[in-house]
Amino acid sequence: GNSVTQMEGPVTLSEEAFLTINCTYTATGYPSLFWYVQYPGEGLQLLLKATKADDKGSNKGFEATYRKETTSFHLEKGSVQVSDSAVYFCALPAGGYQKVTFGIGTKLQVIP
Amino acid sequence: NAGVTQTPKFQVLKTGQSMTLQCAQDMNHNSMYWYRQDPGMGLRLIYYSASEGTTDKGEVPNGYNVSRLNKREFSLRLESAAPSQTSVYFCASSEGQGYNEQFFGPGTRLTVL
Numbered sequence: 001g002n003s004v005t006q007m008e009g010p011v012t013l014s015e016e017a018f019l020t021i022n023c024t025y026t027a028t029g030y031p032s033l034f035w036y037v038q039y040p041g042e043g044l045q046l047l048l049k050a051t052k053a054d055d056k057g058s059n060k061g062f063e064a065t066y067r068k069e070t071t072s073f074h075l076e077k078g079s080v081q082v083s084d085s086a087v088y089f090c091a092l093p094a095g096g097y098q099k100v101t102f103g104i105g106t107k108l109q110v111i112p
Numbered sequence: 113n114a115g116v117t118q119t120p121k122f123q124v125l126k127t128g129q130s131m132t133l134q135c136a137q138d139m140n141h142n143s144m145y146w147y148r149q150d151p152g153m154g155l156r157l158i159y160y161s162a163s164e165g166t167t168d169k170g171e172v173p174n175g176y177n178v179s180r181l182n183k184r185e186f187s188l189r190l191e192s193a194a195p196s197q198t199s200v201y202f203c204a205s206s207e208g209q210g211y212n213e214q215f216f217g218p219g220t221r222l223t224v225l
Contacts, residue, residue, distance in 0.1 A: 008152070034213075043116070043202055043216030044155075089154065099145075099170065100214060104154035 002027040006090045006103035013080055013110050021075040021106045023064075023090035033057075033066050033073040034091040038105070044089060047075075080110045114138055116217035118203050124223045125193045133188040133220050135203030143206045144186035145170075145214065146178060148199040155202070161186055193224045 006023040013019060025033065032051045036044040048057035050066035050073065057064050062077045075088060090103040116137045125131055137144065146158040157170030159178040167178050175197060177189045186205075190197060200221050204214040 041218075043204075043218050044214075045216065046213045049213070094157075099157060099160060102155040104152060 002031065002092055002094050002101055004090050004092055004101055004103045007106055008104055010107040010109055013108070015082055015110055015112050016079045017110075019075070019077040019080045019084075019108065021088055021090075021108070023073045023075065023103060025071050025073065025090075025092055027071075027092060030068060031093045033064070034100070035062070035064055035073070035075050036089040036091055036102070038087040038089065040086070047088070080108070082110045082112055084108060085110050116203055116205055116215050118201075118217035118220050120220060121218065122221050124225065125190075126225050127194060129193050130189070130191050131193065132190075133201055133203075133222075134185070135187065135217060136185045137203075137205040137215070138184065139205060139215065140183070141205035141207055141215070142183070144180065145204040145206075146176075146186070146188045147202045147204065148172065149202060149219075150199050158188065158201075193222075195224045198222060198224045 004025045030053050034049045035047040037047040038044045048059040050057040053066050053068040055066045064073050064075045087105045087107045089105045091100050094101040119134045142163045145160040147155045149155050156172050158176050161167045161180040164183045179187045200219050202219050203217045206212045206214045
């Protein structure tokens with residue numbers, strides 16, 4: 001079945017630093033890919049998604065490009081803020097009609 | 113529009129006790145899900161319901177039962193709680209197919225002593 005691998009972290013960065021969180025996947029076909037974010041004490045919420053190869057998803061200054069040649073969907077942001085401190089999850093459909101497989105989550109801490 | 117709501121927010125149980133976690137959504141979504149979140153394990157799917165009247169097992173269903181009461185509500189029951197079920201539980205809903213966004217509730221933090 002489909003699976004996703006992401007770096008566990010934690011990742012600690014200073015404010016305004018560049019962020020990359022790696023995500024690679026194994027899938028049948030070319031499924032949609034997602035990044036979800038979980039702020040402290042809250043549930044997950046969709047950050048961005050890409051529905052086909054070479055698509056770039058973007059939101060709140062974050063970007064990720066769906067690269068089928070490297071089966072990757074790395075999350076990037078050019079200048080992080082303290083408010084970006086959260087756990088980030090890479091995800092893709094699990095191969096079944098309804099289910100989604102989530103990565104283990106990468107905790108990001110941004111210090112002033 | 114409250115989205116996905118869960119009750120309770122926190123719960124402490126003793127081993128062997130039972131309880132039901134409640135979840136409701138007001139977005140008219142067909143599909144609903146229960147996940148557990150544990151450190152180093154990410155989110156794992158316990159059960160899901162593709163539509164009203166249907167439920168299916170996910171990755172870690174043992175020790176749990178679910179009920180899709182109607183289109184809005186999807187409950188998770190622990191019949192005899194065990195310390196291994198200490199976790200944070202999230203309910204989610206979506207329009208349907210796996211490529212659609214899932215909307216999550218705020219979670220229930222459960223401790224089993």
